[in-house]
Amino acid sequence: MLRLVYRAAWWIVAPLAVLRLLIRSRKERGYREHIGERFGRGPARSASDVAPLIWVHAVSVGETRAAQPLIDALLKAHPEAKLLLTHMTPSGRATGVELFGDRVMRSYLPYDSPRLVRRFLRAWRPSLGIVMETEVWPTLIDECKRADVPLVLTNARMSERSYKRAAKFGRAVREVFVGFSRVLAQTDADAQRLAALGARNIAVLGNLKFDMSVLPELIARGQTWRSAIGDRPVWVAASTREGEETLVLRTFAALGVPDALLILVPRHPQRFDEISALIAAAGMTSARRSVWASKPVAAGSGVDVPEPLPSNVQVLLGDSMGELGAYYAAADLAFIGGSLLPLGGQNLIEACAAGVPVLIGQHTFNFTQATNDAINAGAALRVDDPQGLARGLRELFNDKPRRLAMSAAASAFAARHRGATEGTVSVLGALLEGEEAAR
Numbered sequence: 001m002l003r004l005v006y007r008a009a010w011w012i013v014a015p016l017a018v019l020r021l022l023i024r025s026r027k028e029r030g031y032r033e034h035i036g037e038r039f040g041r042g043p044a045r046s047a048s049d050v051a052p053l054i055w056v057h058a059v060s061v062g063e064t065r066a067a068q069p070l071i072d073a074l075l076k077a078h079p080e081a082k083l084l085l086t087h088m089t090p091s092g093r094a095t096g097v098e099l100f101g102d103r104v105m106r107s108y109l110p111y112d113s114p115r116l117v118r119r120f121l122r123a124w125r126p127s128l129g130i131v132m133e134t135e136v137w138p139t140l141i142d143e144c145k146r147a148d149v150p151l152v153l154t155n156a157r158m159s160e161r162s163y164k165r166a167a168k169f170g171r172a173v174r175e176v177f178v179g180f181s182r183v184l185a186q187t188d189a190d191a192q193r194l195a196a197l198g199a200r201n202i203a204v205l206g207n208l209k210f211d212m213s214v215l216p217e218l219i220a221r222g223q224t225w226r227s228a229i230g231d232r233p234v235w236v237a238a239s240t241r242e243g244e245e246t247l248v249l250r251t252f253a254a255l256g257v258p259d260a261l262l263i264l265v266p267r268h269p270q271r272f273d274e275i276s277a278l279i280a281a282a283g284m285t286s287a288r289r290s291v292w293a294s295k296p297v298a299a300g301s302g303v304d305v306p307e308p309l310p311s312n313v314q315v316l317l318g319d320s321m322g323e324l325g326a327y328y329a330a331a332d333l334a335f336i337g338g339s340l341l342p343l344g345g346q347n348l349i350e351a352c353a354a355g356v357p358v359l360i361g362q363h364t365f366n367f368t369q370a371t372n373d374a375i376n377a378g379a380a381l382r383v384d385d386p387q388g389l390a391r392g393l394r395e396l397f398n399d400k401p402r403r404l405a406m407s408a409a410a411s412a413f414a415a416r417h418r419g420a421t422e423g424t425v426s427v428l429g430a431l432l433e434g435e436e437a438a439r
Contacts (some may be wrong), residue, residue, distance in 0.1 A: 030090025
């Protein structure tokens with residue numbers, strides 16, 4: 001009955017979906033583009049194309065970046081195959097273009113209605129489907145099973161909070177999770193919760209995000225920015241979410257560290273102008289990366305050198321995509337957003353991989369294991385609230401030996417947990433070969 005209600009709801013909601021896209025496009029124009037793909041109408045493979053197709057779904061920016069080492073490894077391991085990358089957001093799609101260019105095909109995933117999903121599967125004829133982390137769409141799972149397309153939940157995580165919500169649906173949710181061909185979980189705790197929800201054929205392979213490397217060119221770019229910033233204490237507030245920026249600016253006002261610079265990098269690009277206005281309303285002098293570093297005064301070794309950042313600039317707004325690694329490389333300390341408010345936190349692994357000590361709030365239920373492990377490794381520091389964040393920043397800025405020790409611990413922590421990609425590619429390769437043999 002719940003499944004029928006769910007499908008009926010999509011029939012009711014679908015006509016309103018275009019209106020919602022148009023409304024969202026006021027802030028992010030990309031929502032106006034490729035609308036047909038969201039209804040299963042878009043590019044399709046030619047009938048004569050018989051190459052195996054690996055399909056990876058990464059909903060937005062975070063999942064796309066997490067999928068990078070996996071996609072690179074799949075393309076290397078299966079040169080005979082083609083790869084389709086699907087998204088739900090324009091920012092995720094733009095990240096896919098940035099990371100993979102024309103090495104992959106791309107589309108939006110259609111809405112979770114039977115006719116639309118069937119149209120999508122007929123158009124692309126995937127040999128193997130891979131969905132990242134928490135993407136559980138009941139109709140998509142059903143239709144893949146109907147079309148004999150193995151569907152794997154990869155880098156799977158299930159927080160205690162999400163588990164309790166899902167468990168309320170009882171048998172209905174178990175019928176959904178049993179539809180996955182394989183589930184590749186990040187941790188034992190994730191695996192146990194997923195099994196309790198009905199998932200089968202589970203393997204614990206670790207977190208793919210540990211295999212994300214900060215590109216050398218981003219490190220070099222960040223170091224060049226740091227030279228242009230000068231000898232100032234610098235901290236980055238990364239992947240902040242709505243409502244947090246005000247708290248971060250209050251923290252900065254109470255910090256009490258002379259000449260400190262805040263690099264503020266909101267998670268969602270459509271909010272850049274909004275955050276710029278917030279900074280101005282707080283009475284702080286700011287610069288935007290898109291303006292300051294867009295006109296280099298010199299260039300060397302392929303890295304553009306921006307003009308020196310004026311000493312009166314208190315906040316540098318990181319209004320760019322795909323440069324988080326550079327912002328980390330320019331900073332002494334990093335605060336990871338989504339954690340001062342009950343939003344579940346954001347990924348701290350990239351900061352650790354860049355060797356930056358991390359401060360993080362109390363709300364990290366989406367990244368519980370990675371956060372706790374980083375804290376236990378001495379790579380990260382938990383803070384209770386904005387006052388605690390200000391205190392932690394101040395203590396670390398004033399204690400260089402401790403800061404350097406945390407930096408070394410962060411690099412070691414990130415390196416120690418790598419390796420999930422290799423195991424994942426092995427499992428997926430076996431499924432792909434089995435599917436091709438069956439065909």
